[in-house]
Amino acid sequence: MTKTRTRFAPSPTGYMHIGNLRTALYEYLVAKKDGGDFILRIEDTDQQRYVDGAVDIIYDTLKMVGLNHDEGPDKPGDCGPYVQSERLPIYMEYAKKLVELGGAHYCFCDTDEIERQKEEANQEGKSYKFSDPCRFLTKQEVEEKLASGAPFTIRQTINPIGKTSFHDEVYGDIEVDNDTLDESVLIKSDGYPTYNFANVVDDHLMGITHVVRGNEYLSSTPKYNLIYQAYGWQIPTYIHCAPVMKDEQHKLSKRNGDASFQDLVKKGYLPEAILNYIALLGWSPETDQEIYTLEELTHAFSVERINRAPAIFDIEKLTWMNGMYLREMSVEAFNELAKPYYEGLNPEFDQMEISKILQPRVSILSEIPEMIDFFNAMPDYDIDLYVNKKMKTTLEIALKSLNLSKALISELNDWSQECIHDALMNLAKEQGMKNGQLLFPLRLALTGKKFTPGGAIEIAHILGKEKSIERINTGIEKLIAAGIQSA
DSSP, X not given: OOOOEEEEOOOXXXXXXXXXXXXXXXXXXXXXXXXXXXXXXXXXXXXXXXXXXXXXXXXXXXXXXXXXXXXXXXXXXXXXXXXXXXXXXXXXXXXXXXXXXXXXXXXXOOHHHHHHHHHHHHHTTXXXXXXXXXXXXXXXXXXXXXXXXXXXXXXXXXXXXXXXXXXXXXXXXXXXXXXXXXXXXXXXXXXXXXXXXXXXXXXXXXXXXXEEEEGGGTTTHHHHHHHHHHHTOOOOEEEEEOOEESSSSOBOOTTTTOOBHHHHHHTTOOHHHHHHHHHTSSBOOSSSOOOOOHHHHHHHOOGGGBOSSOEEOOHHHHHHHHHHHHHHSOHHHHHHHHGGGGTTOOTTSOHHHHHXXXXXXXXXXXXXHHHHHHHHSOOOOOGGGGOBTTTTBOHHHHHHHHHXXXXXXXXXXXXXXXXXXXXXXXXXXXXXXXXXXXXXXXXXXXHSOSXXXXXXXXXXXXXXXXXXXXXXXXXHHHHHHXXXXXO
């Protein structure tokens, strides 16, 4: 049985698009499900779109999400080079061989001829398909033009009679009329191959058995197969995937400024959470399980459950999943991830204690600075916030609460969280107050915020006794200045 070999073949054109990363993941899962090899190939033949540093982004992204390749530019195997710009002589050799086999021909047409045909088709209201007069040149005429140094491209030769069919694992059997297929350029005038040719040659020479890519390539697949057939090569198994959409009408696109993998990481999403989420964008597991490790995905994944319908990228679902990942890790691990977001935090506050109150409540790491800004500087707040129907607090009850809390806290010698908790709970009971009536005004006085990570007891413990009393005093003064009297 032939060993499964897949390839991820990105172009180094910038950040990693979510759809590209999903393709890499599916390629990886297809290979590893069968104990096969996952190959990395850099397709850099479009030099005009090449971005410096983009290759490093590809390496870094795959490493961050754990998609470790078995062969690639940095892990040479027997099928290198793994960078297309280093394989140019190979493409020219195979293109000339394809000409000899009748599957391609030299084209000496300039842009004027191409534009003339486009204009003619436009005037007649027809769809444009280049009709290459050079395919009818004799062998002698071709050799004379080549000898004279005439610039040329090499185009695919397609017999317009008949049909070409293929099977796709997602979309089933597909058949097209050959006369609808245009004879695309395989080798450009600068000697570089087009994607349409290079990927066929590379996939064959690298022993690729399964090709996973976007369904926008379905229409080109018959032309690829004609090239395979001309050489007498084995056609790979095709797995075309529906696109990832930002909504029902628009695809996710780097060009439209949609979030890349790097953008999401920068916003505080975890690489493993992103990978888990995009696995479910177009693939349905057999169970209701949603949280998967990469190893679990490898066992659960099946091509049969890839969906034909486009998947819509839901940032809220990703945010929920990211929060699940954050809450599942140890507080020590969370604290390490949170440290960059604690930059500027007064060192007198215990970061580990802050992490303990943040971890159950944070969904994205980038939320942290706004959630903890009150530790450094008390924000100004409106005393109307003390009124809360759910907590059954009024301004008068708030003033009573703060006076009672201040008196109690001032007498505490043990500032452990447990001692603060017990003392305040006993106080509420003694005063016949509901816990919320005592603790909600206290939390607001300590933070200046209606919603905080952690309650009054946890926050008071982190702030310390002196700062807690100072902030309670400020709250009392605000209420008295407004003419409020204790209940």
